[in-house]
Amino acid sequence: MYLQLQNLTKQFDNITAVNDMNVNIKKGELVSLLGPSGCGKTTTLKMIGGFLKPTRGKVILDGIDITNLEPEKRPITTVFQSYALFPHMNVQENVGYGLKYRKQYSKKAAREKVDEMLDMVGLKDFARQNVTKLSGGQQQRVAFARALILNPKVLLLDEPFSNLDAKLRVKMRNEIKELQKKIQITMIFVTHDQEEALSISDRIVIMNDGVIVQIGSPKDIYTNPKNQFVADFIGRVNTLKLGEKTLLIRPENIAITSEDTGHNGKIIQKQYMGPYTTYFIKIGEQTIQADISSITDEAWEIGESVNIKFM
Amino acid sequence: MMQALSEISLSAILIIGVLQGIDKNLINASRDLGASPYETIKRVVLPSAKSGIIVAGFIAFVKSLADFGTPIIIGGNFKFLATESYLTVIGRSNLPKASAMSVLILVPAMLVFAFYRYHMKDLQLFTNTGSKTFESGETGFELKGPLNTFLGILTWFFIIVMILQYVTIFGSAITYYNGKNYVFTLKHIKLMRYGKWGSFFRSIRYSLIAGISTSFIGLLLSYYIERRRFIGSKIIDFIATLPYIIPGTFFGIGYILAFNNRPLILTGTEIIVILNCIFRQIPIASKAGSAVLTNMNPEIENAAKDLGVPKIFVIKDIILPLLKPAFLISFINTFTTTMTTVGAIIFIISPGAKVATVEMFNTLRDGDYGIGAVIANLIIISTLLINMVFSKLIQQPNPAKALESKFHR
Incomplete structure (x- = not known):
């Protein structure tokens, strides 16, 4: 297994946000964490990304225990819900920022890599554009390119489409699914939108009150819901x-x-x-x-x- | 009267801030429900702005209490606490008595401070939601009738008095009274060369150093208070806010007492004056920093870390550039107050290293109104220039805000 969450638990004071979570994710798989707000899905994502320290349990990536690694040391990147673009940098500066502190990239190599990335997400003509002047969909692509350029072992997406209108959401979701197929990257996708989860996931992890309720393929979960909660939540x-x-x-x-x-x-x-x-x-x-x-x-x-x- | 005039501007700025924070939909809702503009002001606007008005009033109260530049010059025979403590130190060298008097000023100041912090919490309620401005073409808000006329006259009266005040200062600098008429002269300006320019440029130097240092320290402080919520950060915040509300004379005497003995003998040096100005204004810098930081999405910082960037570079590349507006505001503020302050530093400067305000104060005390006016003009003009240049810089669109507003649309 490529990414393993073992007995992952997070407690805030007296509240258990995530309780004893066990998930195994294969390389190149797209897995959604799906559940109502407050179910612990974002907390789980933050523990994988390194922004929260688990109370108990382990995160193992490619055979290495990364539970106590700082976020900047993990080969994992995140597309944030708000995109979190750096507002004082233009598109190419945003996308290239992560390469700046990697010694293996010369300035020239970094620039080429940025161009290649911008080409892939269709933002070549906007390289020098101020990110604040971009549309929501374009900002989303910048965030995506900025995270992908570092060749992460796992890409985390925290409700990335929640700020887009319905039509654009469907379009971006198709784009990301295609990209994921093309570059074969392992992705974990947090959403509360069941349609989104059904349409792009290889597998869905349904969460409620900090625990996993069911894991399965979209079809499996839709046709064979384990209980009333899953049946109600999906469709x-x-x-x-x-x-x-x-x-x-x-x-x-x-x-x-x-x-x-x-x-x-x-x-x-x-x-x-x-x-x-x-x-x-x-x-x-x-x-x-x-x-x-x-x-x-x-x-x-x-x-x-x-x-x-x-x- | 003089106190009221000089405090009105600051209070107006505070209250305008509060009024702009009121959700304009509230006003529209009130009118939609059939209230006249007058009733809307009475029942919606004033209650919403209540905290701001009270806070502004109390700040003016404390500042007047602690101010002594004005009363000592035009106060005549009336005695004021701040002036008395000044004379006790300078005239009679009775430091303990002066300290005791300053403590008397401190008591109401602390009360106001507690009050201020309590009411500031209320103020924040109004600042985060809703639309702040009327959209163009939307029905504005017009008062009619005698109330409008009365408020108009009051406003214009204030503006005219303010203009007169500045015209007088300017006029005094370039005229003298020959017994019958005011005659144009350059003699006051020429008299400046006897050591007076030195103090003016010293003021500028102090203000620049204080401005830059204050902004750096204050912003770092705000970052640690806002983002690295460590144990005791609340207490540090409180301690850092204190100097702003403590009367200047009290602060000055404190500095004499603290730095007169080992291990730090600083009395009479330049450093003590600059330090004094820095620490008095750090609260403003840290508040400005906090305001920007609370509006800044913490995910931005996480994103930089996520990309594998070392922490120190996250601060350099991301945090500091985004704090630029706060830096500018804090710089303007510290520069201006350092240029114009008298109370806190009059005790701690050495006679050989006077600053412009103290120089002005002395010439006025000696009756040289012309030279005093020249110095006043220099202070006004240089402060105004810095203010204008930096306000221009602030008005450049703030990238953090631009992204936020797009995001929430």
Whole structure:
């Protein structure tokens, strides 16, 4: 295993922010830490980056225990949530800053490396631009280039897209995923956005209250949530009590039909969402949500009695 | 009257600061709910600015209490604590008695200081959120009726008095009274050559040294207080803030007592004067530094460390450049106060190394109003020049702020 978190624990006064965390990450893997705010995901990231000292446990990278190494000594870099660009430096100064104190790079070699990096993130024309004059997406790329130029063994990303608008977020996420594939870098990605985690991760670590709830591939986690919390947090879920047993079922796995299925309900509300329509159906005392694709939707009316089918 | 006039400017700057900190949406909300501008001032603006107004008032109170330049020159037969302690030291060489008198000034000063710190906490509530300015084209805020006229007259009266004051100083420098008329003359300026230029340039030198040293020490202090929250940093902050509120005379006498004996005999040297000016202004430097640092995202510092940069270079490359505005503010402040201070240093300068203010003070006491006015003009002009040059530098866009505002949009 390339990066190992062993029994990683962090306590602040009486609060346990991260409790006994064990994760093994393969080389070149993109792993997301996903959970609601306060679940300990950023604390975990800070311990990996060296900005927080764990109360207990170890961080082992490539066979070496780095738990007590200062951040400047770790072969790990971070893309910060606020990007944390140096506002008094231009784009190339920001990107090249980390090379300045590495003896193996001559000034010329450093300059070439910066150019190469800027080319890769598509900011070649902005090299001398003041970073404060850049758009959010461009600033993000500078932060990314600045962290990648040092060839880190692991790249940490702390909610890097949270300050971008929805469209740009999707675009940047694709760019980063492509880049990650190209240069085969190990990445740990902190987010509270489930869609983001599902779309770019090789594996997702779901956290809640400082502990790991489930680890798995996006598909694994979506289709086989370990418990109600995971099912609720990743996507939406209906909790339906049928006799003795409780059924967890995704809204898109429910079909509405006029044929008799044995499950009868009444439509009490509907919301048109574009690609699909969400129907709120009352079955006995329970209300479930069903997402019906716009292609198959038969435009059921509010008040109508319908039968539902689980798929 | 004189005290009020000289303190109004400082109080105005303080209160303007507070008023600018009030979220303008609050005012818009008040008017939206149907309050007239007058009611809005009464119910929203004044309560919000209350702390600032009180603090400004108390600062003016303490400064007047401790000031003695003004009362000794124009105070006539009335006795003031600060002037009395001055005369006790200089005239009667009775240091213990002077110390005791200064302690009397210290008591209200400490009370005000406690009060100030308490109310400063309130002030911060208003400074962090919301929009601070009316956007262009937005309905402004106009008062109508007699209140507006009254406030207008008051403001203009103040401005005219201030202008008159400076015109008089300037006029006295280049005229003399021949019994009937004021006649133009250069004789006051010519008289300057008897050792007076020396004290003026000494003042400039002291001010430059004090300005630069204060800013460095103060900013480093603020960095350690804000970022390296070590045990006791609160106490250090408190101790560092004290000299600002302690009356100058008290501070001066303290310096005589502290540095008259071994191990540090400094009385009568230049160093003691400069040290005195430095330590009195460090609180401003460290407060300015803290203000910039609290607005600066700590992630920026982490980012530099993250890139493998040694700590000392993080300070050199990242922290110091971003603290530049604070450095400039603190420099202006220290330069100005060192150029204009009398109270604290009048006790500790040696007769051979007078500074401009003390020189001016002496000529005025001797009745040489013309020469006094020339020195006053020199002080005013040089201070004004430095202020203008450095204000220009500050007004260059502050990169840290620019990034923040973009980020929060």
